[in-house]
Amino acid sequence: MIRWKLPLILLIVLGYLQYSLWYGKNNVYDYRDNLQVLADLHEQNAQLKDRNEQMFAEINNLQRGSEAIEERARSHLGMVKPNEYFYRIIKDPNPQSQ
Structure with a gap:
């Protein structure tokens, strides 16, 4: 009887144990999904770190040199130096055939 x-x-x-492993809470499928979510988060984190490094480099350039400030004033604000002329050439997006 005991045998x-x-x-x-x-x-x-x-x-x-097999049922718990495959279908229970925190099963193999959840583990695989969590690994994919973790990989996506690592990728987003790396992109944000790159963006932050670029911003810090730009901040350092603006703090250290006047060339970066001048370039920013020219490109974003349209400023020009004295005795300097600024020309903007705008192309027609819908040229008419003649």
């Missing part, structure tokens, strides 16, 4: 109870109990325990 068949132990293997049966071990088989039931093995079945329960």
Whole structure:
């Protein structure tokens, strides 16, 4: 009688553990999904670090030199130096055929 109870109990325990592994809370599929989410977050974090480094470099340029300030004033604000002329050439997006 005892001979068949132990293997049966071990088989039931093995079945329960397999069910928990594949279909229970925090199963293998959840683990795989979480790994993908983690990889995506690492990629976003790397992109944000690159952006931050670029911003810090631009801040350092603006603090250290007047050339960066002058370039920014010219490109964003349209400022010109005294005795200097500014020309803006605008291309027609819809040229008419003649």
